[in-house]
Amino acid sequence: MSRQVHLNVNILNAGVFGGSWRFPDTDPLASFTLGHYVDIARKAEAAAFDAVFLADGPGVREDLRYRPFNNLEPTVVLTAIAAATSRIGLIGTLSSTFNDPYDVARRLATLDVISGGRAGWNVVTTAGADVAANFGLDDEVEHAARYRRAAEFVQVVRALWNSWEPGAFVGDVERHVFADADRIHAAEHRGEHLSVAGPLNVPRSPQGEPVVVQAGASSDGRALAAAVGEVIFTAAQTIPDAREYYVDVKSRAALLGRDPEQVVVLPGLSTVIGATEAEARERRKLLAELVPPEYALNRLAGQLGVGREDLDLDRELPWRLLPEPDASGGSQTFYKVATDLARRERLTVRQLLFRLGGGAGHRIATGTPEQVADTILEWVDAGVADGFNLMPDVLPEGFDAFVDHVVPELRRRGRFRTGYTATTLRGHLGLDEPQWQRPGARAEAVAR
Amino acid sequence: MSRQVHLNVNILNAGVFGGSWRFPDTDPLASFTLGHYVDIARKAEAAAFDAVFLADGPGVREDLRYRPFNNLEPTVVLTAIAAATSRIGLIGTLSSTFNDPYDVARRLATLDVISGGRAGWNVVTTAGADVAANFGLDDEVEHAARYRRAAEFVQVVRALWNSWEPGAFVGDVERHVFADADRIHAAEHRGEHLSVAGPLNVPRSPQGEPVVVQAGASSDGRALAAAVGEVIFTAAQTIPDAREYYVDVKSRAALLGRDPEQVVVLPGLSTVIGATEAEARERRKLLAELVPPEYALNRLAGQLGVGREDLDLDRELPWRLLPEPDASGGSQTFYKVATDLARRERLTVRQLLFRLGGGAGHRIATGTPEQVADTILEWVDAGVADGFNLMPDVLPEGFDAFVDHVVPELRRRGRFRTGYTATTLRGHLGLDEPQWQRPGARAEAVAR
Structure with missing residues (x-):
């Protein structure tokens, strides 16, 4: 069987283009309502996508006169999606620069437990003095320091996720043992940036622990992605660029003792789909003119x-x-x-x-469903992508076009599942469930 | 019409008693599953309760060998409840000692927006060196400093909730105006403990902003409750004690220029209900023996x-x-x-x-449904409570008994609504929707 394609959908407000919210027949304020996210997630689940993905920045990052921006908080939105779905993965972005690891570990573990093992955490380091000022910092945290903190932050969060050995909750009414204290472990972390005692107060999830996602591009960022990323997002315009990144992060991961097959690399892909190539090009032109x-x-x-x-x-x-x-x-x-x-x-x-196109540097595939399927498979077959983090041009309409026309095309070619074969996000991605490890014992390949 | 009783249900793990999880026919590990909370919330909504309430502490606060403790993170659980209900209020506890105001403001605003205006925030200052150690602090924060920070924290969060004037989102496709920048305001707060720029990236909710709940008992705590609390939780064993507190906090609020009618005081009330008084006493005795x-x-x-x-x-x-x-x-x-x-x-x-009874000092009403209704109305009619924050002895069973037998009794006496008359938590509580105020302009009566 040919290699299967992994697909997430990035529910990026009204769509990836700066003018997506102005596209004909689009509700310009839809991305401020929960239904927008839930409806897209349901469609993605009906199409057996691996996950929905929510980008985030805790601040007003765009010039809001001109376009929507990240607003509703991702763990809240993903919980609402979890309640409306049963299989699809739920990946949310939380910054390692501005949060407390105990709180991040707990919110994600809670989402993971209540969703039956479907949570993923996109670790971002969040550049920008504007956002830093929302968290009491007078200046932006310097790039290298953000990545050192991120590596330590992930290490602590994973230690907290391993506070509870499997079976630590006993619930033995007769012997009056609620939990087995010998199987519950503090993290006792003291590092350069963070100090956290633990244990976490949330039990282990059905997939062991949430999937860690990273998207580093700089040297520090690639080191972090290779060290901790189970899914790695990236942006590339050409197959050679994508190959350079793909080979580099998988090699770095292997050098750190990780199995490269357990690192899923997903470039971003914006899609502009038309019934004919001319129609797609016209659509693309209109999207540009709306900015x-x-x-x-x-x-x-x-x-x-x-x-x-x-x-x-x-x-x-x-x-x-x-x-x-x-x-x-x-x-x-x-x-x-x-x-x-x-x-x-x-x-x-x-x-x-x-x-x-007003996006973050991701490739834009403009064409018919067959052409979009071609370019997806071209990259996967070239061995430079394990699948894609989709960024439809206009939401929900551009995603409908992908689900209705590109997904069937991928299935005709035997390259995308017709239904779920697993119940957890790790299962969808082909990632192993991590063995429980005593906090502190995990030999974390920390990117320094 | 006689004064109506306000009722919340505090979904306190398996119930308020130390041995609730061991009660016959109780699932000892139920409080680690989402369904436990959602089912109780649905019952509370069917009975037209004002709100569900989730206590919290970000740590393992109890000796977990012996009883359950707060585990799943409240904003996540409340979001799942929001998705499964349409009217009931959603009050969650978040500490002002260990979080960032931008993050707290955003998560609560998101919950408020997606639930159609049903969110409430129980502001706690969180004592204890054990929890402090989960957030990088070597020692517990001193009592007075915690309350000073709490007052400032609420002030900043409210300023952030007022970042967006009503109607700031325009969505004018023709004129290319997504939002009206002149109606979006930074907080620009710089205080003793906190520095936050803003604006928040979440729009105003259907109830204006979340309801602020407080439960201060010390002198500092009462000052904070009177300054910022719209709902005030308290613990009292007798009518004189309850009166002292009720009169004190409402007088303090009036001295700060607030309308005492806009301050809803709800003592905690544990309930142990039996078909006969003897049966209730037997149940109470069994609950004690289980610890x-x-x-x-x-x-x-x-x-x-x-x-x-x-x-x-x-x-x-x-x-x-x-x-x-x-x-x-x-x-x-x-x-x-x-x-x-x-x-x-x-x-x-x-x-x-x-x-x-293993609780936090709240009164325990043991008796028949009529007796429990009597004691509820006795306190409300004495003018020492506006209603109660219910803490059933065993969950869900003890809450079922309250809903099935005490609620009808209160209704027979014309003292509890037969259905909702409002759609927001403010509406249920009789609290006015706050006028939008430019951040920084609100003359906050800060408890110092």
């Missing part, structure tokens, strides 16, 4: 760390003015993809904005 | 701040050894109620343990 150039220019300037006045729509990027990636202040994933793309194809700023 | 004396003695010693060896089951409390309430290290609510009760009635330790 005012001034907004797009401001956003790109901020992401690259240059002034708005340094960008000219009809010229190339101002190469000599661009800061080093780690001084850009934004996502290094985006920086690398955008500058590589512009340099390779000698794009004007206007062309670059069109190619990026 | 091993050694466990009960250890727990009481810890709560009062004395050594286990200082307590003798057949003598009174060791009065000369008791620390001052603020040096006991535990809940001052419990300390005051327990010592007042023991002193007033000259109880032996054994008698005191029986009277407290």
Whole structure:
């Protein structure tokens, strides 16, 4: 049997494009209502997707005059989705820079327990002084320090998830033993950034512990992803770029003693689907036109760390003015993809904005369902992706098109499941359930 | 029409008694499953209760060999309840000592938005070095500092809840205005303990903002409750004690310029219901027998701040050894109620343990449904309670008995609604929807 494709859907507000909320027949405020997320999750479950994914940033990250942004808190939304579904995985983004590991461990463990083992945690380090100021910090935390804290944070959270040996809850009414204290273990962590006693007050979940997801692109980020990521999200525009990343993180994981098969790499993929290629291209053009150039220019300037006045729509990027990636202040994933793309194809700023579509640097597949299926399988067969984190152009409509037309095409080719064969997120992803390990005993390959 | 009684149900694990989980025909591990909470919430909604209430402490607070403890995280559980219900209020406990206000404001606002305006926040300051150690603190935070931080924390959270003026979300596709930036306001808070920029990224809820609940008993606690509490929980064993508290907090609130009618005071009430008084007493005796004396003695010693060896089951409390309430290290609510009760009635330790039932000092009503209804109305008619925060003896069975037999009795007497007349928690409680106020403009009566 040919290799099966893993698919998540990223419920990114109204869709991945800056103008998605303005698309004809779209409810512009839908992403502020729970039903938007629940309905898409139900469709994804009916199509046997591995998981829904919620990005997040605890702050107002976009210029809200122009487009929606992450708003409803992910663990709350995922719990509501859990209540409305029974199989699909539930991956939420929580920052390791601004939370307490005890609280993060507990909320995710609770979601994992109540959903029957369907939770995943996308660990992000959250750049930006604006968000830092929501958490009492005068300045943005420096890049390397964020990644050191993230590695330690994941280590502590996993130690807390292992507080309870399987079977620690006894509930023996006759002998008056509620729980077996000898099988419940404190974490007693004291590290560079964090100090946490434990034990956690939530029992072990049906999948052992939540799946850890990471999306590091910088050197620090790749080290973290390779050390702790069971699912790794990435952004790449071309097969060579995707291969470089895929081989690098799987090799790094292997060097740390991990089984590369237990690391699932999922690039982001935006989709613009039409009944004909011309219809898809027309749709793509409309989506670009729905974004005012001034907004797009401001956003790109901020992401690259240059002034708005340094960008000219009809010229190339101002190469000599661009800061080093780690001084850009934004996502290094985006920086690398955008500058590589512009340099390779000698794009004007206007062309670059069109190619990026207002997203975070993920590839955009524009075409018929067959063409979209082709490009998905091309990457998987090239061995540069285990599947994709889908970012439909317009929600819910663009996702309906994928489910109704691309999924059947993938099934015709025998490459996507027709129904679930497992009950947990680990099961869907082909990830082993981790053995219980006494907190502190896990030889964590910490990215330093 | 006589004054209506407000009723919440506190879903306290297996029930309020230390031995509730061992009660015949009870599932000892039920409180680790979501269905336990959802089923009770559905029953409470069918009976038109104001709200369900979840206590919490982010740690293992009880000796888990002997009884269940708070485990599943409250905002997650309440979200699942929200998805399974449509009217009942959802009150969750989150500590102001260990969380970030931005995160607390956001999770509660999200719960409030997705539930259609049904969220409430029980603000607790969380005593105990054991829990502090889960959040990186080597020592317990000192009592007065916890309350100063709590007052500031509530002020910031409310400022964040007022980030968005009503109608700030425009969604105007033609003019390309997603949100009206002039109607979105940062909090820009810089205080003694907290620094938060804002704005929050969640819109205003159908009830304006979540209901703030407090349960202060110490002088600092009463000041906080009077300043910020819209619902105030309390523990009292007698009508005079309840009156002292009721008059004190409502007077304090009035002195701060608040309308005392907008402060709903709900003492805790444990219930042990039988078809006859003798049956209820027998049930109460069995519940006491299900707790091993050694466990009960250890727990009481810890709560009062004395050594286990200082307590003798057949003598009174060791009065000369008791620390001052603020040096006991535990809940001052419990300390005051327990010592007042023991002193007033000259109880032996054994008698005191029986009277407290393993709870937190709340009154226990033991009797027939008519007797329980009598005692509820006696307190409400005496003007010392606006209703009760119910703590059934055994869950779910003891709550079933209340709903099936006490609620109809209260209705026969015209004192409890037969169905909901409102859709929000504020509506159920008779609390006004707060006017939107520009963050920082609210003249918060801060308890200092």
